[in-house]
Amino acid sequence: MIFGSYLLLCLVVAFAGRRRRLGFFGYFFVAAMLTPFVGLLILLFGRMDQNRDQPENMKLCKQCEKEYKKLLEKKYCPHCGCAM
Structure with a gap:
């Protein structure tokens, strides 16, 4: 016990x-x-x-504050569409 x-x-x-x-x-x-x-x-x-808090392959959107995978250098957030 x-x-x-x-x-x-x-x-x-x-x-x-x-x-x-x-x-x-x-x-x-x-x-x-x-x-x-x-x-x-x-x-x-x-x-x-x-x-x-944030793994190397993840990136954080400054506007919607959601994480997404950084597979390619994206110019737009996949969640909200704001420019990075």
């Missing part, structure tokens, strides 16, 4: 850190080794990784 709740808390910390620098498995490992409370503190005071 105690082990199950400890593991669940580790998974919660890992899920919250999935878009951070260490990622899901990094925060799960930190929470499992150093307790979920310490993992949560590291998560709260750590920096957000800017590259994880």
